[in-house]
Amino acid sequence: MAEFNSFAADLDPNFTRKEFSGDVNLLEGEAAIRRAVKSLLLLKSNEKPFHPEINPGISELLFENASPVVVMEVTNRIKQAILRYEPRISGTKVNVYFDSNNTLSIKVLYTIRNDKKVYTTTVAVQRIR
Amino acid sequence: MANTPVDRLDFDQIKASLKDYLRGQDTFKDYDFEGSTMNILLDVLAYNTHYQAFYANMVANEAFLDSARKRNSVVSLAKHLNYTPRSRKASRVTVNVKYPTAATTAEGNMNLNRASAGALVLPRGTRFTSRGQGGETYIFNTLEDYKFEVVSGELVVRNAVLYEGSLRTDSFVVNTKDSSQKFLLSDKNVDIDTIIVRVFASVSDTRGINDSWRRANDITELDGSSNSFFVQETEDGTWEVYFGDGVIGRAMENGNVIRVVYLSSNGENANGIGSTDTTQSPSFRSTGSIGYVVSVVTDTNGDPQPSFGGEAPESTDSIRFYAPRAYQAQERAVTADDYLAILARDYSLKSDSFLVWGGEENDPPQYGKVFISIKPKNSAKLSISEKQSITRNILGKRNVLTVTPEVVDPEVIYLNITTNVYYNPNSTILSNDEIGSAVRSRIVTFGDENLNMFGSNFRSSKFTTYIDATDPSINSSEVLMTLERRIEPQFNRTLPYTIKFDNALKHPVDGYPSILDSSSFYYLDYSSDAASKPTVVAYLDDDGYGNVRIYKLVDSSRVYLISNIGTIDYQTGKVVLKSFAPLGIPDGTVEIKLRVVPDRDDVFVRRNQVLQVNEDVIVVNPIEEVTVIDNRASDTKFPFRT
Numbered sequence: 001m002a003e004f005n006s007f008a009a010d011l012d013p014n015f016t017r018k019e020f021s022g023d024v025n026l027l028e029g030e031a032a033i034r035r036a037v038k039s040l041l042l043l044k045s046n047e048k049p050f051h052p053e054i055n056p057g058i059s060e061l062l063f064e065n066a067s068p069v070v071v072m073e074v075t076n077r078i079k080q081a082i083l084r085y086e087p088r089i090s091g092t093k094v095n096v097y098f099d100s101n102n103t104l105s106i107k108v109l110y111t112i113r114n115d116k117k118v119y120t121t122t123v124a125v126q127r128i129r
Numbered sequence: 130m131a132n133t134p135v136d137r138l139d140f141d142q143i144k145a146s147l148k149d150y151l152r153g154q155d156t157f158k159d160y161d162f163e164g165s166t167m168n169i170l171l172d173v174l175a176y177n178t179h180y181q182a183f184y185a186n187m188v189a190n191e192a193f194l195d196s197a198r199k200r201n202s203v204v205s206l207a208k209h210l211n212y213t214p215r216s217r218k219a220s221r222v223t224v225n226v227k228y229p230t231a232a233t234t235a236e237g238n239m240n241l242n243r244a245s246a247g248a249l250v251l252p253r254g255t256r257f258t259s260r261g262q263g264g265e266t267y268i269f270n271t272l273e274d275y276k277f278e279v280v281s282g283e284l285v286v287r288n289a290v291l292y293e294g295s296l297r298t299d300s301f302v303v304n305t306k307d308s309s310q311k312f313l314l315s316d317k318n319v320d321i322d323t324i325i326v327r328v329f330a331s332v333s334d335t336r337g338i339n340d341s342w343r344r345a346n347d348i349t350e351l352d353g354s355s356n357s358f359f360v361q362e363t364e365d366g367t368w369e370v371y372f373g374d375g376v377i378g379r380a381m382e383n384g385n386v387i388r389v390v391y392l393s394s395n396g397e398n399a400n401g402i403g404s405t406d407t408t409q410s411p412s413f414r415s416t417g418s419i420g421y422v423v424s425v426v427t428d429t430n431g432d433p434q435p436s437f438g439g440e441a442p443e444s445t446d447s448i449r450f451y452a453p454r455a456y457q458a459q460e461r462a463v464t465a466d467d468y469l470a471i472l473a474r475d476y477s478l479k480s481d482s483f484l485v486w487g488g489e490e491n492d493p494p495q496y497g498k499v500f501i502s503i504k505p506k507n508s509a510k511l512s513i514s515e516k517q518s519i520t521r522n523i524l525g526k527r528n529v530l531t532v533t534p535e536v537v538d539p540e541v542i543y544l545n546i547t548t549n550v551y552y553n554p555n556s557t558i559l560s561n562d563e564i565g566s567a568v569r570s571r572i573v574t575f576g577d578e579n580l581n582m583f584g585s586n587f588r589s590s591k592f593t594t595y596i597d598a599t600d601p602s603i604n605s606s607e608v609l610m611t612l613e614r615r616i617e618p619q620f621n622r623t624l625p626y627t628i629k630f631d632n633a634l635k636h637p638v639d640g641y642p643s644i645l646d647s648s649s650f651y652y653l654d655y656s657s658d659a660a661s662k663p664t665v666v667a668y669l670d671d672d673g674y675g676n677v678r679i680y681k682l683v684d685s686s687r688v689y690l691i692s693n694i695g696t697i698d699y700q701t702g703k704v705v706l707k708s709f710a711p712l713g714i715p716d717g718t719v720e721i722k723l724r725v726v727p728d729r730d731d732v733f734v735r736r737n738q739v740l741q742v743n744e745d746v747i748v749v750n751p752i753e754e755v756t757v758i759d760n761r762a763s764d765t766k767f768p769f770r771t
Contacts, residue, residue, distance in 0.1 A: 008158055008159050009156065009157055009158045009159060010157065010158075010159035010165045010166050010167055011157070011166040011167055011170070012166070013166040013169075026156075026157075027166075032159055032165070035164075035165075035166070036159060036162050036164035036165045036166075037164060038164070039164040039165070039166070039169070040163060040164030041164075043163075043164070048163070048172060049140060049172050049175070049176040050140040050141065050176075050179075054163050085162065085163040085164065086162060086163075086164060087162075088162065
């Protein structure tokens with residue numbers, strides 16, 4: 001892994017453009033990291049070419065019963081994925097709950113290394129059909 | 130900018146190279162984290178590069194005969210060398226067919242008259258059923274008309290050849306406006322040697338239907354009016370018939386109807402049918418309303434000759450091997466390799482091994498000749514008609530005008546093997562007899578796998594190693610062996626015979642006991658004082674000084690009839706009988722077997738000699754041997770053998 005730089009810089013995944021130059025916008029700092037965490041949590045098995053193992057495995061739990069055991073499993077998987085693939089953040093806390101419209105809502109609280117502020121990323125996982 | 134190596138073609142290596150490159154800039158920093166957008170873009174780039182590299186590698190591989198893996202690539206490359214892969218081959222069997230009606234009936238008499246006039250035939254396409262060794266049913270067909278003969282009042286077709294498979298017909302209407310029209314045969318299991326093509330003018334005009342069309346192998350024999358067709362394997366393994374362009378081979382005209390009849394075969398699955406046939410239980414039965422009585426032909430020993438020659442389509446590896454050699458021969462038999470390539474292509478069905486040498490290398494030299502020796506698959510030698518067929522039909526059209534090909538029989542040297550096998554009975558559940566039986570079948574397998582080919586020598590150490598591996602309980606083995614050659618003498622005539630073993634024979638000192646032995650034969654008893662010499666059963670041996678003698682047995686003692694019928698050269702293994710006049714063989718066969726003891730345990734062959742294990746006289750002596758730690762005096766026998 002590359003060493004963590006204090007200032008992250010990534011492409012905007014929506015490829016929005018700068019108003020004057022027409023270049024693709026960059027996501028920088030905490031915004032880039034938040035977006036990376038969200039993308040990581042939404043990865044599915046076999047989505048990464050030649051590396052089917054890189055995914056938190058949440059989507060495959062979508063059809064499980066909404067029980068405390070599943071909540072615990074989702075929490076563990078997210079923590080493992082962040083620990084393994086997103087070394088820029090630490091102190092991760094994960095809140096998982098099912099809401100009324102069969103959506104799995106995930107709230108990840110974390111701090112960025114060299115920064116004491118707690119940030120939050122929210123991901124909603126829902127079956128589409 | 131980082132130096133990006135181009136020899137890394139795996140996905141992870143390519144991605145690592147891209148990351149190395151990105152480390153040299155400051156704009157993007159997140160490329161190394163799996164969730165980042167940059168990382169996803171790197172995945173796409175690396176995947177694309179990897180895919181293209183793999184594709185380029187495959188394209189390059191498939192472009193060369195040596196490295197191509199896909200069958201259609203190999204077939205296509207072989208096409209450049211004018212090589213048509215061998216298709217599936219139908220199994221065939223030679224049978225005698227008897228018409229069922231007795232000559233005493235009115236119908237029988239009528240058939241008798243028709244047969245006498247040559248008008249009663251067993252037509253092409255007559256079907257017979259048979260049951261394979263696994264219980265499957267196979268259909269065999271005649272592929273030509275056979276005339277019935279009258280033999281002892283019965284109507285018989287002798288030596289009719291039946292081919293396994295189903296006759297299929299494909300028809301095509303030629304459309305010259307369709308430049309991509311292909312005449313693909315609908316069945317992949319076609320035996321292309323059985324294809325018959327008929328072409329007639331149009332759907333409503335059958336002119337030309339009786340013209341015969343011939344499969345072309347050599348375009349030098351064709352002109353614009355030649356009724357010839359070509360056959361090739363297509364990309365998906367089917368077979369295509371195609372025709373000439375009006376310059377090389379006659380061209381098709383719009384509206385012509387092409388009818389292709391061929392045999393769809395099960396290949397090698399139908400081999401071996403009829404091997405246990407008797408008159409009461411024949412394998413082949415007629416399927417039609419006329420219940421022909423079918424019996425497979427037998428060899429000289431009376432054994433039924435089962436179906437043979439069925440083969441799977443030529444393998445990719447075989448095409449890779451033979452295509453360049455066929456191209457090298459260029460349909461011309463000039464060098465020895467040319468002969469081998471042509472025979473391998475046209476006669477491999479029936480033979481195990483080929484050998485070719487020029488007459489100038491023969492002993493004695495015969496200039497202007499080339500000798501071909503062929504070891505057939507199912508017998509020791511070819512029949513005279515088969516030899517003529519090879520020289521006329523296969524080689525005659527392709528060899529140099531002033532060189533005469535001559536097919537000679539392989540000289541078979543039989544190995545009469547006796548083995549002593551020392552085994553530990555505590556290490557096996559096999560009984561003494563079972564060890565003997567296992568070793569015996571192992572010896573037969575050794576012969577099948579390592580001998581029976583030109584140039585295959587017998588190596589004693591390899592043989593004993595092979596035998597030792599029969600069972601883990603076998604500690605060691607030793608081999609005792611005699612070499613045997615067989616001659617077919619002309620009885621009641623005095624002729625010279627030369628028998629070459631071409632291996633040094635055991636002869637440590639002059640006067641050494643006889644190492645030559647023979648099977649029995651009848652000979653005049655020249656030891657008798659009677660005016661009219663009686664006929665006695667006699668044998669051959671040697672006197673230890675290079676002379677061959679004929680003796681008879683009187684109360685187990687040898688009484689010599691002739692003390693110098695010929696010579697034996699212990700160095701070269703050559704036995705010469707100068708004036709040998711046997712009168713017959715006691716068991717009614719035609720061969721005398723000569724056996725000698727070789728000097729070494731290894732046996733070598735020269736030129737057209739072939740080694741073969743004599744399965745009739747394999748002797749296996751399993752000897753129990755318990756190995757224990759020897760704490761006793763040094764003169765104690767060790768190990769302990771019971």
